[in-house]
Amino acid sequence: MNQSAEELNKVEKKDLFTSGHRACGGCGQALAARLVQDASGENTIACVATGCLEVFSSPYPDPSWRIPFLHSLFENASAVASGVEAAYKALKKGPVNIIAQGGDGSTADIGFQSISGMFERGHNVLYVCYDNEAYMNTGVQRSSFTPLGARTSTTPMGNKTRKKNMPLIAANHGIPYVATATVDDFRDLQRKVKTALSIEGPKYIHILAPCPLGWGHHGELTVEICRLAKDTGLFPIYEIVDGKMTNVKKIPVKVPVQEYLKLQGRFSHLFKKGGSPEIIAEIQQIANQNIERYNL
Amino acid sequence: MLKQIEGSHAVAEVVAKCRPNVISAYPITPQTHIVEELANIVGQGKLDAEYVNVESEFSAASVVLGASAAGARAYSATTSQGLLLMSEVIYCIAGMRLPIVFTIANRAISAPLSIWNDQQDSMALRDSGWIQLHAEDNQEAADLHIQAFKIAEETNLPIMVCMDGFILTHAFEPVDTPDQKEVDNFLPPFRPTNIVDPRWPRGIGLFADPRFYMETRYILHRAMEKSEETIKKVSEDFKKAFGRDSGGFIKTYKLEAADVVIISMGSVVGTIKDLIDQLEEEGKKVGLLQICSYRPFPRREIYNTLKDKMNIVVVEKSISLGRGGILASDVRWSFPRAEKKDRNISSFIAGLGGRNITKNDLRYMVEKVEKEPVELEFLGLNKELISEKDL
Amino acid sequence: MIEIRIHGRGGQGNVAAAELLSVGAFMDGKFSQAFPSFGAERIGAPVMAFVRIDDKKIRTREDVQTPDYLIVQDYNLIGSVPVLDGLKPDGLILINTEKKPEELQLKTTAKVETIPATEIALEIIGRPIPNAIMIGAFCTITGLVRLDALQEAIMGKFPGRVGENNVAALERAHEIMQKR
Numbered sequence: 126m127n128q129s130a131e132e133l134n135k136v137e138k139k140d141l142f143t144s145g146h147r148a149c150g151g152c153g154q155a156l157a158a159r160l161v162q163d164a165s166g167e168n169t170i171a172c173v174a175t176g177c178l179e180v181f182s183s184p185y186p187d188p189s190w191r192i193p194f195l196h197s198l199f200e201n202a203s204a205v206a207s208g209v210e211a212a213y214k215a216l217k218k219g220p221v222n223i224i225a226q227g228g229d230g231s232t233a234d235i236g237f238q239s240i241s242g243m244f245e246r247g248h249n250v251l252y253v254c255y256d257n258e259a260y261m262n263t264g265v266q267r268s269s270f271t272p273l274g275a276r277t278s279t280t281p282m283g284n285k286t287r288k289k290n291m292p293l294i295a296a297n298h299g300i301p302y303v304a305t306a307t308v309d310d311f312r313d314l315q316r317k318v319k320t321a322l323s324i325e326g327p328k329y330i331h332i333l334a335p336c337p338l339g340w341g342h343h344g345e346l347t348v349e350i351c352r353l354a355k356d357t358g359l360f361p362i363y364e365i366v367d368g369k370m371t372n373v374k375k376i377p378v379k380v381p382v383q384e385y386l387k388l389q390g391r392f393s394h395l396f397k398k399g400g401s402p403e404i405i406a407e408i409q410q411i412a413n414q415n416i417e418r419y420n421l
Numbered sequence: 422m423l424k425q426i427e428g429s430h431a432v433a434e435v436v437a438k439c440r441p442n443v444i445s446a447y448p449i450t451p452q453t454h455i456v457e458e459l460a461n462i463v464g465q466g467k468l469d470a471e472y473v474n475v476e477s478e479f480s481a482a483s484v485v486l487g488a489s490a491a492g493a494r495a496y497s498a499t500t501s502q503g504l505l506l507m508s509e510v511i512y513c514i515a516g517m518r519l520p521i522v523f524t525i526a527n528r529a530i531s532a533p534l535s536i537w538n539d540q541q542d543s544m545a546l547r548d549s550g551w552i553q554l555h556a557e558d559n560q561e562a563a564d565l566h567i568q569a570f571k572i573a574e575e576t577n578l579p580i581m582v583c584m585d586g587f588i589l590t591h592a593f594e595p596v597d598t599p600d601q602k603e604v605d606n607f608l609p610p611f612r613p614t615n616i617v618d619p620r621w622p623r624g625i626g627l628f629a630d631p632r633f634y635m636e637t638r639y640i641l642h643r644a645m646e647k648s649e650e651t652i653k654k655v656s657e658d659f660k661k662a663f664g665r666d667s668g669g670f671i672k673t674y675k676l677e678a679a680d681v682v683i684i685s686m687g688s689v690v691g692t693i694k695d696l697i698d699q700l701e702e703e704g705k706k707v708g709l710l711q712i713c714s715y716r717p718f719p720r721r722e723i724y725n726t727l728k729d730k731m732n733i734v735v736v737e738k739s740i741s742l743g744r745g746g747i748l749a750s751d752v753r754w755s756f757p758r759a760e761k762k763d764r765n766i767s768s769f770i771a772g773l774g775g776r777n778i779t780k781n782d783l784r785y786m787v788e789k790v791e792k793e794p795v796e797l798e799f800l801g802l803n804k805e806l807i808s809e810k811d812l
Numbered sequence: 813m814i815e816i817r818i819h820g821r822g823g824q825g826n827v828a829a830a831e832l833l834s835v836g837a838f839m840d841g842k843f844s845q846a847f848p849s850f851g852a853e854r855i856g857a858p859v860m861a862f863v864r865i866d867d868k869k870i871r872t873r874e875d876v877q878t879p880d881y882l883i884v885q886d887y888n889l890i891g892s893v894p895v896l897d898g899l900k901p902d903g904l905i906l907i908n909t910e911k912k913p914e915e916l917q918l919k920t921t922a923k924v925e926t927i928p929a930t931e932i933a934l935e936i937i938g939r940p941i942p943n944a945i946m947i948g949a950f951c952t953i954t955g956l957v958r959l960d961a962l963q964e965a966i967m968g969k970f971p972g973r974v975g976e977n978n979v980a981a982l983e984r985a986h987e988i989m990q991k992r
Binding site: 175179180185196197198199200230233234235237260262263264266267269278279280281282 | 447448449450453454456457460461464465474476477478502506531532533534
């Protein structure tokens with residue numbers, strides 16, 4: 126289905142993921158989830174993995190979901206969504222938007238097998254990843270999305286590994302659509318969801334969703350932090366359509382990574398006395414590499 | 422040193438003093454405080470160990486399997502979904518006779534999702550060839566870990582130290598954690614006998630056709646039965662070294678004159694003891710048989726201790742759906758058919774999904790079995806949530 | 813055995829309050845048990861924590877259903893959560909609010925005390941975390957745990973300036989309650 130540019134760029138507000146859920150004030154993921162569901166519309170089935178989103182939005186007897194919601198385990202949202210899609214095909218039902226959703230773990234760690242299988246088999250499912258760079262629901266433990274230097278409860282001295290590049294891994298499965306987005310740009314995020322849903326096959330959208338509690342910043346700074354994540358080059362914004370990178374959001378004025386890091390408690394140890402300028406330098410190097418690689 | 426400390430932290434502290442070489446775990450509520458504290462201890466250089474942050478429980482178990490097979494003292498912790506996810510590896514570890522110690526922070530199993538306590542998780546793996554020890558309180562939880570490494574390494578059997586999630590893991594209470602020297606005196610360095618090493622090439626985890634497989638299971642079963650001696654001896658040695666009654670097979674409370682005997686395991690035992698004292702003041706004689714070693718199952722102890730007791734009630738935080746109480750079933754089997762006579766063994770299921778178990782609930786249970794035996798009853802059920810059409 | 817139930821919102825240090833009371837009681841030579849009522853709580857969601865204090869070992873693991881004392885860290889919970897449930901008729905409830913007890917008109921026979929803990933916290937600690945003030949006021953009123961045991965507990969958990977600020981807040985609460 127092709128939508129007009131006007132339809133694609135319209136900001137949708139349908140209240141399909143309604144208020145009254147139990148997310149922390151300022152939660153990036155709650156905001157993103159609302160935008161995703163509204164962009165998709167009523168004809169949607171959400172297959173959600175265990176994690177913050179599922180836990181704060183689906184307690185019996187009052188879930189926030191006004192569309193069909195299916196939750197199984199932490200590691201199998203993609204496989205479950207594959208099953209829903211297979212059923213719709215077999216029963217010749219639909220069309221319907223099937224959106225598998227989860228955070229770090231269910232996308233890139235415990236659920237990695239499951240998502241890779243879904244991509245490889247070519248299921249007509251959109252996977253939306255809410256990236257808050259750690260296992261927030263269980264208490265801020267590190268994930269493979271935790272960036273270099275970040276303090277988490279299982280990397281109390283600072284994370285020593287680099288962030289796994291899930292969007293490129295997804296693209297390397299040969300799927301027709303991959304996009305990155307941040308939670309502060311409603312129009313862009315929803316446009317990407319609508320674009321994805323208009324394409325047949327597996328789709329992947331990776332959304333940076335800051336977590337004020339886990340990242341150590343005030344909820345009001347979420348928008349600023351998203352902007353800095355982009356303008357430092359640490360979180361590049363782009364789409365990959367049929368294997369070709371496109372719509373890369375260029376950075377008008379490049380910002381040094383310190384500006385981004387110093388706003389967040391999880392990096393505060395890098396700036397304290399006896400801190401780690403060499404780690405900050407390495408983080409800057411990562412940003413520079415991104416700027417070059419994605420031509421930001 | 423005696424401290425007011427969170428259960429998880431007491432366990433982490435004590436495990437660190439057991440000098441594991443490799444720790445690998447995947448965070449899952451309510452085990453998280455244990456693994457976070459261990460990350461802290463390792464990160465601060467207080468324990469020289471490899472701490473491997475893995476991507477799932479399946480991998481956590483696999484990492485400790487590999488580590489143990491390479492001669493390291495290995496440790497992990499999990500619960501509920503995590504334990505089920507790694508269940509394949511759990512069976513592997515036992516079949517390979519690797520002396521690994523796990524903490525299981527007992528929790529209910531999805532679906533529906535529950536992060537709260539019951540014992541369905543460790544029960545689901547009761548047949549796997551792991552020794553399963555249940556802690557009554559955080560002191561015992563800490564103590565059992567020290568004993569577990571010793572028992573495991575002497576028997577080449579892996580051990581689950583089970584402690585009720587949240588109820589124990591997240592409770593602050595006084596725990597005496599021994600110092601490093603005391604632990605070193607009790608727990609000698611690991612001398613593995615069964616490892617992959619180019620100096621003595623051997624294969625671990627081979628393929629066994631029908632000519633060979635059955636004997637491996639026989640040997641494992643007999644090894645578990647034989648481990649009874651070690652479990653008891655280590656508990657006695659622990660008492661000599663640290664002055665505390667921890668672990669062992671079973672413990673009893675006010676059993677001698679009891680007309681009704683309650684059998685249970687885990688933290689609910691504390692509430693039961695308080696009730697027993699209350700009932701005693703009211704002139705009722707009720708006693709407790711508390712199971713510490715669930716696997717191997719203390720069949721003979723139960724029979725010998727309760728031979729003359731005619732009214733027994735088992736209360737457990739688990740169920741075999743479609744059959745009934747699991748612990749109750751094990752207890753009923755402990756008494757030979759011919760001797761059943763008028764002995765009643767009642768079965769109550771309680772506390773599933775973290776449902777609070779009150780002294781009133783338990784009092785109701787005792788009063789009920791005083792009148793008649795109960796085949797199977799769920800304690801504290803909310804009938805308003807149930808309708809025939811749900812069946 | 814004394815049973816205390818603490819009500820608050822996630823982020824107000826309810827579990828820490830329970831922990832500090834129990835550690836303080838321990839340092840005061842008593843037996844104590846503290847545990848949270850755990851949910852998948854988020855910042856701002858209602859949370860409960862429980863404390864038991866006794867002269868002998870505490871064995872029971874039930875939830876605290878008939879508390880002798882209630883500590884309410886967020887006054888606004890009273891309308892929306894059954895805060896008063898089970899409170900013993902001759903018990904005591906300490907509420908974080910600027911209002912005076914008479915103004916609250918609570919339907920209870922228990923004694924009601926109040927203290928503007930959030931305001932004091934903002935002044936002395938610089939963050940709206942009322943727990944040190946609440947436990948300070950609570951122990952002054954009830955005498956359940958000595959103030960210096962609480963101070964020791966706070967410094968043990970929060971070293972450095974955070975600990976000092978919390979101890980100062982604790983002492984301010986003590987002064988205020990003593991004057992009443």
